[in-house]
Amino acid sequence: MVVASEDADAIRFQTGDTDVISRLNAENYALLAKDQQSRGYTLQDLGPGLEYNFVLFNLNDDTAGRLPDIARKQAWFRDVKFRQAVSAAIDRSGIVRLVYQGRGEPLWAHVTAGNKLWLNSKIPKPPQSLTRARELLQSAGFTWNKDGKLLDHSGQVVEFSIVSSSSNSQRMQIANMVQQDLAKLGMQVSVVPLEFRSFLQRVTQTHEYEAAVMGLLNGDVDPNPEMNVWISSGATHLWNLGEKKPATPWEAELDKLMEQQAVTLNRKARKKLYDRVQEIVAEQLPIICVASPNILVGSKKNLGNFRPAILDHYTLHNAEELFWKGK
Numbered sequence: 001m002v003v004a005s006e007d008a009d010a011i012r013f014q015t016g017d018t019d020v021i022s023r024l025n026a027e028n029y030a031l032l033a034k035d036q037q038s039r040g041y042t043l044q045d046l047g048p049g050l051e052y053n054f055v056l057f058n059l060n061d062d063t064a065g066r067l068p069d070i071a072r073k074q075a076w077f078r079d080v081k082f083r084q085a086v087s088a089a090i091d092r093s094g095i096v097r098l099v100y101q102g103r104g105e106p107l108w109a110h111v112t113a114g115n116k117l118w119l120n121s122k123i124p125k126p127p128q129s130l131t132r133a134r135e136l137l138q139s140a141g142f143t144w145n146k147d148g149k150l151l152d153h154s155g156q157v158v159e160f161s162i163v164s165s166s167s168n169s170q171r172m173q174i175a176n177m178v179q180q181d182l183a184k185l186g187m188q189v190s191v192v193p194l195e196f197r198s199f200l201q202r203v204t205q206t207h208e209y210e211a212a213v214m215g216l217l218n219g220d221v222d223p224n225p226e227m228n229v230w231i232s233s234g235a236t237h238l239w240n241l242g243e244k245k246p247a248t249p250w251e252a253e254l255d256k257l258m259e260q261q262a263v264t265l266n267r268k269a270r271k272k273l274y275d276r277v278q279e280i281v282a283e284q285l286p287i288i289c290v291a292s293p294n295i296l297v298g299s300k301k302n303l304g305n306f307r308p309a310i311l312d313h314y315t316l317h318n319a320e321e322l323f324w325k326g327k
Contacts, residue, residue: 024296026101048114053215081140088133107289150186159188166193
């Protein structure tokens with residue numbers, strides 16, 4: 001049987017049709033928690049996993065001539081001060097509180113607290129600051145008109161759209177909250193929900209988008225599975241796909257660091273290299289990381305040896321060891 005959605009999966013678990021559930025969202029977790037005593041199941045919040053959700057600006061260099069309106073706006077997106085201003089304006093704590101009902105963590109880089117081996121704990125975690133965001137925009141040559149709308153150096157109103165997958169309600173919520181935060185800076189932002197395949201096609205193939213909210217899930221705590229994200233020629237180098245060479249000095253540094261850590265045997269030396277990768281991501285913001293949801297799972301109370309983990313598959317990694325108590 002194919003489960004149509006997370007909601008349907010939660011209903012099947014609640015009614016006893018299934019014995020284990022993973023990938024619960026916070027809303028369904030709260031609903032199921034009310035009945036866990038009477039229905040004979042137990043829910044667990046494992047804390048942060050390895051998923052990171054982010055705002056992505058289109059920095060692809062194949063838009064000139066083909067997509068002139070997007071190419072014009074990329075002058076803003078390519079300015080690191082613009083990206084830093086957007087980051088400063090985002091209320092990450094609010095996203096965790098409202099989107100994940102407190103069952104998540106704010107992010108300023110891509111490695112979550114769930115990855116204790118590789119997390120760079122020295123990454124700054126500044127709270128939302130509209131004052132800092134305005135200072136950054138002013139220093140980059142942006143101004144405001146009498147109506148409070150943000151203007152670029154040529155007097156054009158700063159307006160763009162954020163696309164996201166309509167099938168992911170949490171990322172749609174994030175997009176809407178980012179829209180509201182950026183409106184406080186005078187940015188005219190619209191949110192466009194897209195069917196998942198159309199969304200993926202625009203981001204990874206046609207590049208017909210201006211900004212997006214999406215997420216990635218590392219399949220391992222080790223940095224190497226992330227190689228395709230951070231090296232400039234990588235297949236999931238999302239902000240500028242298909243680069244033949246690094247477009248910026250910091251991207252060239254990312255290439256060098258990721259290649260070096262992959263062949264470094266000393267763990268401390270390798271950790272230092274990957275710490276620097278995280279610093280560059282937090283400083284240059286090729287993706288603006290905002291939040292990571294906790295891993296929320298559940299099982300029947302009499303299922304023995306149920307030991308969920310932060311790596312996928314969260315609940316069935318030790319399927320051969322599970323047993324029913326009292327049978």
